[in-house]
Amino acid sequence: MNDNRNMLLAIVLSAIVLLGWGLLSEKFLPTPAPQAQQVDDGKMKPVPQPSATPAAPAVQTPQAIRERAIVLTETPRVRIETPSLQGSINLKGARFDDLDLVAQRETIAKDSPPVRLLSPAGAKDSYFTQFGWTGEGVAAPDANSLWTASAMTLSPGKPVTLSWTNPTGQRFEQTISVDDGYLFTVKQRVVNGGSAPVAVRIYGLASRAEKSKDPSTWTNHVGPISYLGDKAEYDVKWETLDEDKSGVTLDSRGGWLGFTDKYWLTALAPANGAPIEASFKRTPSGAYQADYAGAPFVVAPGQAVSSETRLFAGAKEYTYLQRYEAAGIPSLNRAIDWGWFRFFMIPIFKLLLWLFHTIGNFGFAIIALTFIVRGLMFPIADKQFRSMAGMRKIQPKMKALQERYKDDKPRLQQEMLKLYQEEKINPAAGCLPILLQIPVFYALYKVLMVSVEMRHQPFTLWIKDLSSPDPAHILNLFGLLNFTPPSFLAIGPLAVLLGITMWLQFKLNPQQMDPTQQQIFSIMPWVLMFVMAPFAAGLLVYWVTSNILTIAQQAWLYKRYDMHLSDTHPVKT
Template sequence: MDTKRFIVAVLLSAMVLVGFEYFMPKQTHQEVAQQVAQTSRQTPPSDAARPAAPVAGVSSQPVSVPSPQAETRLEIDAPAVRGSIDLLGARLDDMVLRDYHETVAAGSPLVRILEAAHDPQPNYVEIGWMNLAGGQVRVPDANTVWSADAPKLAADHPVTLSWDNGEGVTFQIVVGIDAHYMFAIEQRIVNHSAQPVSLYPFARVSRAYTPEETGGYLVHEGPISVIDGRLDESSYKSLRTGATPPGNTSWTKAGQGGWAGITDKYWLTAVVPQQGAPVTGSYGYQANGGAGVYQVGFIAQVPTVVGAGATASTTSHVFAGAKEVSLLEQYQSSLHIPDFWKAVDFGWFAFMTRPIFYVLDWLNTLLGNFGLALMAFTLLVKALFFPLATRQFRSMAKMRKLQPKVQDLRERYKGDQMALNQQMMALYKTEGVNPASGCLPMLVQIPVFWSLYKDLYITIEMRHAPFFGWIHDLSAPDLTNLFTLFGLIPWDPAGLSPYLQLGVWPILFGVTMFLQQKLNPAPMDPAQQRVFQVMPVLFTFFMARQPAGLVIYYCWNNLLTMAQQMVIQRRTQGATSQAVPAPAAAKRK
């Protein structure tokens, strides 16, 4: 191998590592928990946190805000969630997930996915109606006090919210919830007046704070929608800078059905209109006196027309919960929600990341532990690439045998690089050696590495998935630290620099990488030898900041590679010794 090219390759690898650290999400030595607060719901709403004009409907008229008064709430008690609906405005604005905690620590609070307008991180869903242009029908708003026909909303026990506008029109919202995270909504208009009523039903998700985006460039967090089969992902910044009148919208799209909402790394709040119905989806932002409100929603393109003495209704759904892959696909099938699985950001290479996730998930169901599933997956990958690895090691053996001839050519054509390259290519051709064949297995496994990293980072199934011993979360870095003597010294060096966090598994990875190098003969060039000596140290510190599951995968992969290499080398040496006849015994004098 030419020394200059080798050094260039190493420099390029270092640049890749630096770029990886820059573009990928920065993981600290502690998991970035969801910033939620368990505050009292009797706090008066502040002006800064009050909701602004609606995006759905593209209206420029300011929405009414709740008046300071005691709240009346409808309790939500379902298998997967608990919370309440504010009957002042009929807002779904209080919900926690029963099966998910903020951290792996004992007693950690449940993840809160919805919060009221006067809470620190407002995130809520609104259902309502809008008038036609110039319409005068009195419709419910944020100050409307609804009545409920039951004290509690439970799975398979829907509750009807009602409000009479005093003009002969009764509005009803029938709310149901399943055993997971899907609400079924029926918006009903009962017209007792003598005049027909025409209104546009809408649904929207509002978020009155800008969350910390922890996903970097690896996962999308923010407004998301699928309309007419097209996925659209926007950033919070694009909503702030692109919002224009009327309605302060930054994006609209008309289509048939679909879904839209605001996504976080693991959680999703989305509204789902009646599939097949013509709707307009929109993203918007209201700079509401310093505390802006992001809004994502749908409004019907065709108004609901209710004749005198008649009743009409429209149906929709609201999802508020964890982005469990199997559950999203189940809803996609049962409710015909198009591409609902895309709420999980498998990325451009979803054709690889999804199948690999399915394999890992299947192995987890068999073995009962995602760490063991990763190890079993490594065995499958090794078996799949075994022919390539065999070819790689055989090629390496041939290259070692050619090193004296290669060195002779370098000495002979020391001042003529072009002639040297020609002679080396001729030598490789004569001996039947492909110098690039040794790199092929590594190149082929790069997509597997990337897909595995992506799955570990984005899927909630991997979140807080334990292994054995001190690893309680495979999606987070190993939290043990050599620089504290693994807990004996009471200080946190990672606070000074993230590179002062070096756990047990990254160290084991470095050791296995070093041992793997020892199985191969040292390069003849001194510069290459120095680079090879540094590489295990460099990669050890790099892997220290990666998910523990990825480090475990590579440790196990290195051990299997060493075992595989020793087996293939023994077979190759055995075949060579059989092919070479033994020298004749020396004659005795």
């Protein structure tokens, strides 16, 4: 038994814990069923038979796919112009079906177009949201209704009201406002100008014709997502809706639901506290739909009733998610799949973000974070290297014991434990820093994988995107040869630095007595060099910096404790 065997055991056990916890999923708690409502003297009161009106309709997607630019010219539109968004609202059906993210680009190229989030029905990759009403015995607006707009441009501080009136005198209104980020607020209002009461029910839906191009993994959920009943739901996947034609239905009072990509989110957030019936389904046309329907209510002649809902459509930037949580959308930051360790990852993410805003470069922010982590763990490392220096000091005695008891393994173990006690050395002392570094490393991995703030962030020299693998490949002579190596052979300078620094680190460790362990530790740096090469460059920057600091610590602490140990624990002969 020695410190390296304990280190291997710690790594294996920690990996099991991380993987096991990450694969567990949260379940919903039951919530009360929706209660129907009516308007009586301007007040909402319960009425019987809450299922009297239908829920949100299933959207039918056009079969013929046309050029997006052509589709956008086929109907009148209200322009959307904000510092973060640009696009338009379709007045046919009152759909949010044209939206680009101004500050986010498809690639790191200078002429790259902005990220396109929403596209109209009939175009490729159709993706849109819609708010409306269903009713029984009343003509409610549908996907073919043509709305009238109070203005032709929607911008922060300049809301637009859409209105539509049916033949019996009921007027339906949507007053839409937008902030400087990614949040739309939609105030839905029904005015009954007819001679009889009407029963209606509000709804909201998000429909996308195709699955996300981003893969969904156990570390990062992509697809249908919701926070209803005080629980985040990551279990509903594209495959769930493909297999279950009836869809998934959830009852709640407030919350939000929609679709998430790796970095982008479209979420419907009805008024908090109001009972809703929410669902995910795959429609007969093959589109994926997230929708909710409020409780039915009755509007008497001459009365009006309004409700408010919000739409988040944009990048999952933590600052905006926090802002909208403070504005009343519960736990919107859960749209970022932090996993079970979010209590640990969010502080690391916030520290990294603060370092970035202070320094101005994410690569140097990662290096600064590495210094901070190593500094906080220095007292533990101090104890670790004292133990390791002691192990190095007693190597001759351990070799002598191995020779003396090479045919008696139990006796060898007893004598080695006795030697540890005499020299006051704890071979397991080297495990704790490893155990502490694994969560930090995993947290940084998650931050690099799920946070849009890291996307397309440059470092220096050839590293233009820290969230992507090192683009320089040694096997094609850094691009001079006209071929791209397969991912498992795409070894870049950062991966080579990782292998070299890890090899140097292991060289400074006490030599393993077991020949098998010696072989494992001699090849491990080069195996990890290949394993880590396809990972995000930012992760390799962290690991290489950590290795360099560890080598410097080892050199200094060995020198210090070799002198200290020789004074207090002289070698016995």
